[in-house]
Each structure stands twice: as C-alpha cells, then as structure tokens.
Amino acid sequence: MALSLADIRGLFETYGALAYSGEPVTQLEHALQSGALAEEEGASEELTAAAFLHDLGHLLNRQGETPTERGIDDLHQYYALPFLRPVLPDSVLEPIRLHVDAKRYLCAVDAAYFGCLSADSVRSLELQGGIFNADEARDFAARPHAEDAVRLRRWDDLAKVTGKPTPDLDHYLQLVERVMQRRV
Numbered sequence: 190m191a192l193s194l195a196d197i198r199g200l201f202e203t204y205g206a207l208a209y210s211g212e213p214v215t216q217l218e219h220a221l222q223s224g225a226l227a228e229e230e231g232a233s234e235e236l237t238a239a240a241f242l243h244d245l246g247h248l249l250n251r252q253g254e255t256p257t258e259r260g261i262d263d264l265h266q267y268y269a270l271p272f273l274r275p276v277l278p279d280s281v282l283e284p285i286r287l288h289v290d291a292k293r294y295l296c297a298v299d300a301a302y303f304g305c306l307s308a309d310s311v312r313s314l315e316l317q318g319g320i321f322n323a324d325e326a327r328d329f330a331a332r333p334h335a336e337d338a339v340r341l342r343r344w345d346d347l348a349k350v351t352g353k354p355t356p357d358l359d360h361y362l363q364l365v366e367r368v369m370q371r372r373v
Contacts, residue, residue, distance in 0.1 A: 191275035194366050200248040201358055209244075211309035213351045216247060221355040222348035224364075227341075228356075235280040236337050238368045240344050241361040243285045245269040276369050279334070287338035288345060289317050290329055295342060297326040305346065 192200075205217030214222065224241035232240065246268030270282055292310065295302040297320050306314065314320070321329060329335055 190272065192269075192272040193276075194362055194369065196272075197242070197245070197365065198358070198362055200245065204248045205358075207248075209349070210247075212307060212349045214349050216244065217358065218353070218355075219244060219348050221358070221361065222350060222353055223341075223344045224361045225353075225355040226344035226347055230340070230344075232340065233280070234364055234368050235278060236284060236340065238277070238361075238365045239281045239284040239337070240341050241365065242269070242273070242281070243288050243341055243345060245273070245285075276372060277365075278368070278372050280337070281368060283334035284337040284341045287329075287332065287334060288341045289313075290321075291335070291338040291342035293318060293321045294326050294329045294335075295339065297321040297323070298330075307346075307349065310346070 201217050201220065205215060205220070207216050208214075209216050209219040212219070220241050220243075223243060224237055227237040227240035249268050249272065270286060273282060273285075292306075292314060296306075296314065303311075303320070
C-alpha cells in the first residue's frame with residue numbers, strides 16, 4: 190500500500206510531537222530541520238524530500254522512546270520504503286535507505302565524525318553493524334546515491350536544535366507533492 194500525501198501529513202500530525210530518541214527535538218522538528226538544512230545547501234527537491242522524510246520509518250514502526258537503550262534497532266531506514274516506492278523516485282528513496290550506512294561510512298573515513306555523534310547515535314551505530322571497515326567503506330562510496338546519502342546524514346546530525354525556526358509542514362508536503370507529480 191502506497192502512502193499518500195494525506196497519509197504522510199497524518200503521520201506527522203499524529204506522531205510528530207513524539208520525542209526524537211534521546212534528542213532535544215520532536216520527530217516533526219527533526220524532519221523540518223533536516224529539510225531546511227537541505228534547502229539551505231541548495232539541494233534538489235528530491236534530496237530535500239529525502240531529508241524531510243528520512244526518519245518516517247520511526248513514525249510507522251513506533252518502538253517507544255529511545256529504543257536503542259533497550260537494544261532495539263527499528264530498521265527505520267527500510268521501514269517506510271515499501272510505502273513510498275510507488276509514489277517517489279529512487280533519488281528520494283535511496284538516500285533514505287542509505288543514510289544509516291552513511292553514518293557507518295563517515296565514522297570510517299572521517300576521524301572527527303564519531304566524536305560528534307550524540308549518545309543515541311553511538312548506541313544505534315553499534316546496533317546497525319558498527320563502523321565500516323576499509324572494504325565496506327569503499328563499496329559504500331561506489332554505490333549510486335551514496336554521495337546524497339552522506340549529505341543527508343550530515344543534515345540528520347545537525348537537525349537537533351531546540352527551537353530552530355524552519356518552514357512549516359505544509360511547505361515540505363507541497364515539495365513532496367511536486368516530487369510525486371514528477372514521478373507519474
């Protein structure tokens with residue numbers, strides 16, 4: 190079953206006020222900040238849609254607050270894909286799917302990156318398979334959409350600022366709608 194724009198709105202309106210696992214923002218604030226960071230960098234509408242939607246899996250597969258503290262990897266990077274695949278292109282879906290592996294990659298290739306991760310991101314890193322070795326990092330970098338996934342990951346890490354002004358939900362839903370219309 191495909192998620193419609195109304196379904197996505199409903200998920201954010203119903204569950205967007207939930208805390209973003211161990212961070213000082215809600216799920217909706219995190220999504221809006223991620224989208225805003227993408228726009229500020231001049232990302233395409235497709236990559237901005239990916240930034241806005243990248244954690245939608247948390248809203249579909251709710252595991253309670255901070256599941257990593259209970260040793261749970263909710264596989265959120267995969268969870269929303271079957272619902273979004275009928276309506277969005279790979280240029281949106283692949284950065285979403287790869288944003289967790291992008292964290293594993295960045296830890297392998299950027300010596301300072303690991304030290305910037307929040308406590309929850311460190312816990313989830315271990316549950317998600319840990320830091321890539323050199324071969325895994327090379328393989329990841331060669332994948333289509335890997336560069337976009339790394340950009341998305343960096344926005345993901347920065348989108349945790351209490352009270353940061355952003356465009357509203359309607360702004361990003363309209364952007365997602367435009368991307369959906371181009372997919373048809």
